Amino acid sequence: MTNALELHDITKTYGEGDNMITALASATLAVASDEMIALIGPSGSGKTTLLSIAGGLLSPSSGQVIVGGKDISHASPSELTEVRRSTVGFVFQSVNLVPFLTARENLLLVDELRGSRGKQSRDRADRLLDELGLAKRLNNLPSQLSGGERQRVAIGRALMNEPALVLFDEPTSALDTHLGEQVMELIQSEVKGRGTAAIIITHDRRMTHWCDRTVTILDGHLQTDELATAG
């Protein structure tokens, strides 16, 4: 079975000469097609850089990146855009929703960008929002939703294009523990229910038990690869 993500000896550096900073050093990682991984590490350790390379937001300085069976190591910006649109789902740490679009329209936006619209898209968006417990909030703008609801809409949007890989950048950082647990449970349910792979960046070790395994990163080096003890 094809892995959802394969990173082979990935290095990412910024600057040149004495000013060169290595954000990611010889990182190698494989994520199975239905696997959920927690990626933990302190600030500045390279978590977001790894996530960005995995999602086609950033190109590596060296190494090979394979997403959904496609090598994107040397993809052009336009090809990377296509990969993000069709193969990867994102839930970012900060801005996740377009403020002038309703919950439903935020999901439909994904299909609009693919040039696909119509009843099938609307039905899919409605079904996703229903699964996420937002059936009655379809037509609400983000400003009319709570933090937890906004995060659920973002998860729905990330799943809208039926991605091979979903990347979550600290999805619970703005939520309290109880709400964070709820959101993680929802992520696990949605991701596992669809047989989709996921990488979840988190600072909170209490959330790692929802994942199949935990990968630690420190100073750009992938350190540990441990199996989850619960969940």
Next chain:
Amino acid sequence: MFLAIREIKRAKVRFTLLVLAIGLLVFLVLFQIGLRDGLIGQFIGALRHQSAPVLVFDAQARKNIEGSRISPDAQAALAQVDGVGRIGPLGESTFTVSNPVSRAKSVEKDRLIDAVLFGYEITGPAAGLGAPTTLTKGRLPTGPNEGVASDRNRSEGFDIGDVVRIEPGGVEITVVGLARDINYSVSPTVFVSWDTFQAARKVRNPDATVVFPSVMVVEPVAGVSDARLVTNLSTVSGVVPLTRADAVAQSPGVASVSQSLNTVIGLLVITALMVIGLFILILTVQKSSSLTLMRAIGAHRRTLALSLLAQASMVVFAGVIAGAIMMALISPALNTLGVSFSFSQLGVVGVGAMIVGWIGSLAAVLRVLRIEPINATLPPGMQR
């Protein structure tokens, strides 16, 4: 388009204000153009809306028909020029007139006003050369003592059936037709036959043995352009041949009026450019986080840029409609000031506004094109 429409729908007040601002600018541009065309039309409409494509002035008249007289020698020389098809006289003079017969009750029979007469050949080889081209009612003169009057002055004793008398006590001209925008020197204007014109001139100057045409009106033979004809006619000494358009544009006073009002119109266009450009740019900066998110989830740069241009187009189009409505509502009051409004003007201004809107949006488009999707991973406030 989806994004553009949704955003407008969700920020009605903001976009309505922009539409009204653009509408006001469009109204001001339409007003200035109407004022310019109205003024020029009243000054020189008679030359603009007569049928001859080329007019020949006396060189000493400095392209002013009122000071121009073409001598018989010059007339004969002009007729011999290569490329001349038909050539005839066109007379222009200002007279004091009264209205012994008028439909308008407000016009008293002994009231004296100034009116301009244009005389052209209605028979012979040059028949119809110099006739008004914008007849709106009635007919052209077919015999002596008939005339076509400027329809702007119909309520001042120049309606069809009214009689205009050259004072003191001379030729009487019956108005048989009305034509649009044929005023000259902001006066009531009547086009009559060359014979009638000569008779009117002799009323004012009984001792005159011959009446010289003010200008010669010329039509080229088939296959010769107006410009070529003008070049050929330039070989005759003591005259200045001009195409109809040049005769209008270079008429004394018209150029300066055009230049002044065109400067005002230019300033309004620059203002519109800045208003639209700044507004779209501010909107773009305000939603840069959303645009970054969209880039991150797979929106191509061109998709976002086209959406921005579509939004600018919709806003400008609505602004043009708003401006046209303002102009249409107020135009009845402006007609008395000589301000004209037409759909062709609106079309030109509308297309111009659209281009201005697109140019104004360029800064915002450039900003959109510079958005990097990686910024979506940065915390708020850190995005580049």
